Amino acid sequence: MTQDEMKKAAGWAALKYVEENTIVGVGTGSTVNHFIDALGTIKHDIKGAVSSSEASTEKLKSLGIEVYDLNSVSEIGVYVDGADEINNYNHMIKGGGAALTREKIVAAVADKFICIVDNTKNVDILGEFPLPVEVIPMARSYVARELVKLGGDPVYREGVVTDNGNVILDVHNLKIIEPRKLEEQINAIVGVVTNGLFANRGADAVLVGTPEGVKTL
Numbered sequence: 001m002t003q004d005e006m007k008k009a010a011g012w013a014a015l016k017y018v019e020e021n022t023i024v025g026v027g028t029g030s031t032v033n034h035f036i037d038a039l040g041t042i043k044h045d046i047k048g049a050v051s052s053s054e055a056s057t058e059k060l061k062s063l064g065i066e067v068y069d070l071n072s073v074s075e076i077g078v079y080v081d082g083a084d085e086i087n088n089y090n091h092m093i094k095g096g097g098a099a100l101t102r103e104k105i106v107a108a109v110a111d112k113f114i115c116i117v118d119n120t121k122n123v124d125i126l127g128e129f130p131l132p133v134e135v136i137p138m139a140r141s142y143v144a145r146e147l148v149k150l151g152g153d154p155v156y157r158e159g160v161v162t163d164n165g166n167v168i169l170d171v172h173n174l175k176i177i178e179p180r181k182l183e184e185q186i187n188a189i190v191g192v193v194t195n196g197l198f199a200n201r202g203a204d205a206v207l208v209g210t211p212e213g214v215k216t217l
């Protein structure tokens with residue numbers, strides 16, 4: 001079974017969490033793209049979606065799914081999104097696709113966060129995947145120096161501008177023993193918009209695509 005087949009299986013399995021006549025929160029990435037395809041098959045049973053990126057919005061609209069502005073929505077039952085790494089406590093690193101800020105906002109509004117991954121994403125300790133940090137452009141060098149003080153090696157993701165007009169620093173060589181604490185410490189650096197640790201708001205359920213089928217954690 002290929003990695004993409006495992007992503008697809010997890011994406012389609014998330015459909016069972018979607019309730020009729022609701023607005024669904026939709027993440028970003030190659031695993032979520034499978035979920036969006038699945039959502040397209042039940043588009044007449046849902047009200048629509050709130051999207052976490054321009055890329056997901058485009059795909060949702062291309063399938064005829066209505067996309068709502070988050071400011072016009074007060075309730076999202078379920079938010080479905082992928083992850084770059086997830087530990088045994090359902091803490092995640094996200095933002096490999098640079099969509100972390102909008103993802104964190106939509107996730108904050110949602111009642112439930114359903115994480116969909118293939119089995120390469122499960123780790124014991126977060127940090128092997130470089131931690132993305134979205135930064136206001138003029139603060140890039142300052143934030144990078146502060147991230148070094150926290151023990152990381154930040155690398156500017158050249159050529160990438162987020163949907164919010166900001167830049168990304170990918171922080172290498174972190175061994176993240178206390179994800180909740182590090183999430184707060186990085187958020188406290190002036191100039192940081194968001195960091196890719198989703199620990200204080202982790203996933204409520206995880207669907208893992210494996211060669212033996214989809215496992216729910």
Ligand SMILES: O=C[C@H](O)[C@H](O)[C@H](O)COP(=O)(O)O
Nearest residue numbers: 029030031082095096097099
């Ligand atoms: O910014 C991107 C998101 O956080 C994605 O959820 C994450 O990178 C996982 O993406 P994929 O499903 O393509 O591995």
